[in-house]
Amino acid sequence: MYLLRCINNSLYCGVSNDLDKRLRQHNGEIAGGAKYTRANxxxxxxxxxxxxxxxxxxxxxxxxxxMTRDEKLTLL
Known part of the structure; x- marks a missing residue:
């Protein structure tokens, strides 16, 4: 389970068993990833x-x- 901080300072939550690969997908380096994170x-x-x-x-x-954003930030 992971939380990403996007360029617009939003937080994105997800699950993966290969976090390095998933982060590369989210950032558009390789195919896959959420539309939201590719756009942000x-x-x-x-x-x-x-x-x-x-x-x-x-x-x-x-x-x-x-959780609220404040609760997520406290978790970080």
Missing amino acids: GPCVLAYQEQVKDRSTALKRECEIKS
Whole structure:
């Protein structure tokens, strides 16, 4: 689970098992990545959590997405 800080200072939350590759996708270096981050890139890794499995990662992603911006900034 990770949080990216985009060029417009927004935060983007996601899940990946290959974070380096995923960040390159988000920044448009290789195919893939979210449309939002490609449009608001470049993005830098601001926070990451390692969890035991994908299910746990998706639950944590949901928790973080429901946080306010201030709560996310406190997490960083």
